[in-house]
Amino acid sequence: MSHRYIMTIHPPELDERPPWRRVEVEGVFVGKAYRLDDVAEFARLAGLHGIDLANDPRIRWEGGGPGYWGVDTGA
Numbered sequence: 001m002s003h004r005y006i007m008t009i010h011p012p013e014l015d016e017r018p019p020w021r022r023v024e025v026e027g028v029f030v031g032k033a034y035r036l037d038d039v040a041e042f043a044r045l046a047g048l049h050g051i052d053l054a055n056d057p058r059i060r061w062e063g064g065g066p067g068y069w070g071v072d073t074g075a
Helices: 036-045
Strands: 007-013 020-025 028-033 059-061
Touching (some): 007 036, 020 036, 028 036
Parallel strands (some): 007 059
Antiparallel strands (some): 007 020, 020 028
């Protein structure tokens, strides 16, 4: 059976240190991502293996792309 996964990475929460991004898979909160590696792990757990996190059409980045994690994160 084929599944279509939609992953949403919300804007960074800048009021907390370190900043993090809320991650949802098919509208369900799956965790907090503090860096791109965290997003990759959530994608893997959702069955999205070996994907381009920046360009895969099943992934939506809100409030900046995969290179933006907040002002003081060095990204």
